[in-house]
Amino acid sequence: MERQVVQRAKEAFLSGRARGLEFRLQQLHALQSMITEKETEICTALKQDINRSQYDTPLLELIGIENEIKLAIEKIAEWTAPRPVEKNLLTISDEVYVQPEPLGVVLIIGAWNYPWALTLLPLIGAIAAGNAAVVKPSELSECSSLLLRALLPRYLDKDLYPVVMGGAAETQELLRLRFDHVFYTGSSAVGKLVMEAAARHLTPVTLELGGKSPCYIDKDCDIRVACRRITWGKFVNCGQTCIAPDYILCEPCIQSRVIECIRRTLLEFYGADPKCSADYSRIINQRHFTRIMSLMEGYTPVVGGQSDPSQCYIAPTVLKDVPPHSRLMQEEIFGPVLPIVTVSDMDDAINFINEREKPLALYIFCSNKKEAKRMIEETTSGGVTVNDVMMHYSLSSLPFGGVGQSGMGSYHGKHTFERLSHHRACMLRSLNMESVNLARYPPQDRRRARRAKMALRSPLIDMSKRTLIWAVVATIIGMGLFVTLLVILLIAAGLNCTCWYWRGFYN
CATH class of the missing domain: 3.40.605.10 (Aldehyde Dehydrogenase; Chain A, domain 1)
Structure with a gap:
């Protein structure tokens, strides 16, 4: 069929x-x-x-x-x-x-x-x-x-x-x-x-x-706003989004505050029991439900953790102090589980990201624009958004796609x-002006070869309409200036001759 x-x-x-x-x-x-x-x-x-x-x-x-x-x-x-x-x-x-x-x-x-x-x-x-x-x-x-x-x-x-x-x-x-x-x-x-x-x-x-898209939170940014945006991006569609933040990187000194801000935001978004919220989705099937639950084995959630297999429901879950080499950090989660990994500073976060496969997306929350751009320059990802998550996907003028293990080729708009x-490369030539082409035909000699080399090495010329218009305008202006200068010279020459004539007449 x-x-x-x-x-x-x-x-x-x-x-x-x-x-x-x-x-x-x-x-x-x-x-x-x-x-x-x-x-x-x-x-x-x-x-x-x-x-x-x-x-x-x-x-x-x-x-x-x-x-x-x-x-x-x-x-x-x-x-x-x-x-x-x-x-x-x-x-x-x-x-x-x-x-x-x-x-x-x-x-x-x-x-x-x-x-x-x-x-x-x-x-x-x-x-x-x-x-x-x-x-x-x-x-x-x-x-x-x-x-x-x-x-x-x-x-x-x-x-x-x-x-x-x-x-x-x-x-x-x-x-x-x-x-x-x-x-x-x-x-x-x-x-x-x-x-x-x-x-x-x-x-x-x-x-x-897909891949594991990192989300770095700088200690000096507005953590409350950062966590609000991260919470939305991570748990919308029950975490089943290829460019959702896969894990958080932050310094140990702000980990507790990050957790608390996410907890408050979840309460605001989905209420005390997300299972009853009309805005909270479900895992697609039992196989994916089992896979996500197995990733959480051995961890004690600091937020969420509840589940109901009969409804393929997993509550929005946050895990802290997750070891960098754990299974949870090797596989794409693709579900409502958010691990937090602590790093010493931005340099450590950059090294952490670069030691792993190139992600589909990178998220940086940082008030210092210079530092945010440094992180962009020193890492690689399919796309990057600073001080928000997933919003680069919404702009059709930006190419969307991965790099390395996160994909190849891009699309949108x-x-x-x-x-x-x-x-398709297209060239339409005329059968006229054959003399121009003689230099490339045999039998070759030094003179012909020199002409052919000069023609082939000639610089490219932009023949767009705008360029041609400016070229015509410039030519007209140039010709006008040349004619004006010529007239002035002729007048000056004429005046000079007249002066010499009358001077001779009177003498």
């Missing part, structure tokens, strides 16, 4: 209808209508999947999707237009440009923690770039995936953008087939398998993975379009 779906997508792409700008805009508008018209159903599905609040879903997923669609609609003509490049003397009369063009058929493998945003954001870029896309939502967020399968064919071209359901077996079957790009969001372990399968066909991949486009 998967093979037939992919074959239909390829045939639909080869028909050429996805390339037209009007078609792309129509599909983007249709996707926008789907999000607007079906918001209630989407919120209901996520409530069933992970007990997410109806108010959180628009804030965490739907508004971001709508913004990306609006941006693509507004900018698609600009993004798809030929991009003139600089020339040298050999190509001065040629038409030279880069033309973004579709890759072909893209496989999008979505994730369960944000099943709409992490599936549709890559799809928006695929549509804008003129590709076909086979969409494989996660089987774990079952209600959302079933709804996506039902809705997408109603709004989008069902041959160009089919939805394939299933689990690991169906995903493996898809990966055996040849695509023009694979876009995967999920764990690093599965990411390696995706990359291995894609390598058999030399298929390029975008891997949006124009970056998704660029990622899912082939940038």
Whole structure:
């Protein structure tokens, strides 16, 4: 079945209808209508999947999707237009440009923690770039995936953008087939398998993975505000966010205050019993619940720690004095458990971060801007936010993606379009002026070789419209100054001759 779906997508792409700008805009508008018209159903599905609040879903997923669609609609003509490049003397009369063009058929493998945003954001870029896309939502967020399968064919071209359901077996079957790009969001372990399968066909991949995103709190910052923002980022969606703060780094002298501020913030956010809060989500399934509980074995929580396996509920939990080499600090937590690791100062925190795999995100809470920038310069991460968490994800102008073990390739806004486009080098030459090319033809001699070297070593010339306008203006001004100077010289010369004439006449 998967093979037939992919074959239909390829045939639909080869028909050429996805390339037209009007078609792309129509599909983007249709996707926008789907999000607007079906918001209630989407919120209901996520409530069933992970007990997410109806108010959180628009804030965490739907508004971001709508913004990306609006941006693509507004900018698609600009993004798809030929991009003139600089020339040298050999190509001065040629038409030279880069033309973004579709890759072909893209496989999008979505994730369960944000099943709409992490599936549709890559799809928006695929549509804008003129590709076909086979969409494989996660089987774990079952209600959302079933709804996506039902809705997408109603709004989008069902041959160009089919939805394939299933689990690991169906995903493996898809990966055996040849695509023009694979876009995967999920764990690093599965990411390696995706990359291995894609390598058999030399298929390029975008891997949006996870990792342990550190959160450093400087002792001189406003700890109350810092903990409020960290608490929101860590425990929203029950900690099931790839860029959630995974652990806190701070000096021992402020650890107790950090714990107390988090405790007060949790009381404010979710009340005395988060289990009864409409704003607190649940773990996706029993397997993940068991995994997270096993990570906490041997620790005594200083905040939270309660759980209910029948509801896949784990309370917001804080652990202190966690050893750096414990299992809890080796695996991505992806749940509502926040370890605190103490460091002696910022230098120690930088060393701690650099000794580990490059994280997807880095969070720095520091009042000293110079020190915060120093930490940015001396570490590496997919993204970084100072004095807040996760907010860099919300800005479409910033590329979102990992580095090293946390992923490869980035997307959002124009970056998704660029990622899912082939940038074709185009040169259009004339058959005239053949004398210019003689220097490169055999038989070669010293004179011809010297001319060819001079032409090839000539500097690049910016032939953009703005540059040409300024060049014309400068030429006109220059010619005007030259003519003016010439007239002045002629007048001066004339006056000088006249003076000499009358002087001779009178003498």
